[in-house]
Amino acid sequence: MAVEIMNRRGSVSPGTAAPAEERSCSWMKPWVFLVSALAIKTAFVTIYLVALLSRKGDQPTALQQAFTEWRCSSAEPQGKERGWMCCPRGWKLFQKSCYYISGNVMPWAESVQNCTGMGSHLVVINSEAEQLFISEKIQQSSKGLHYFIGLSAEKVGQWQWVDQTPFNVSAAFWRKGEPSNKDDQKCVAIQKASEPPNNWNDLTCEHHYRVCEAAAVTV
Incomplete structure (x- = not known):
């Protein structure tokens, strides 16, 4: 189950039937009630999740x-309250991380800065499962051929990840x-x-697409 949330609250106005048409449109009443109930429920879930993402007790992450x-998608609860894992809209959730597949190209240095500016970093791949997930999402993209990951070398053959992972x-x-x-x-x-x-x-550090990664926000 996934729920989309925004930073503004919408008002819900239950529908009512016009008295003059009550007899001819009486069959609509159950549907009006059902739609209104679902709208109210969605509003409560949205407000609840917004409140969790902005709780005073939590220091907002750079991503937030x-x-x-x-x-947000339902996840295994990590306590009495936390049962959702959230990513920015347009990012992809896998395990405990959010991934952004870019739609434009930049040189390596600017790609690093772009991810950092969004509260993330160029992706650091730690497992075959993660590698397969990212590859699948890239193949679904209609964009170009190459996508930077967070691996580079200051000297030939001495590869290092952007987050200092060995x-x-x-x-x-x-x-x-x-x-x-x-x-x-x-x-x-x-x-x-x-x-x-x-x-x-391995290729030149000129203009290519990129993949950014950040820890998912758990609420």
Whole structure:
């Protein structure tokens, strides 16, 4: 079950039937009541989730400060109150993270800044399941061929993640023949045309699409 929420509250006005048409339109009354009840229930759920996302007891994350529209999915409760995992609208939820597949291109340095400005970072891939999920979402995109991930090298062959996660050679998903380890190819992207999970490609740090990642907000 997923619920979309926004930062503004809508009012709900239950429908009423006109007295003059009461006899001819009496069959509509159950439907009017049902629609009104569902609208009221949705309003209560929306207000409840908005209240949880903005509780005074929680320090807002950078992601919460950057976005005002959210989509929440039911999750395993982590306490007496928390049973929803929320991502900004347009982001994709997987396990405990939110992912953004960009619709425009930027150089590597600007891609890093863009993700940071949204309260996230270029994606750091820790498992094959995560790699397959991201690859699937990229393949569903109608955009270009390459999507930056958060892996780069200051020196040829010395790969490091943007969040300082140690690079694990056994959990890398290079295309056949990659990395080429050339002096001008120090950034890594997922290549949409390659068969997952092995679709990483080292390439120049010029204009490409990107994948951002942030921890989901749990409420």
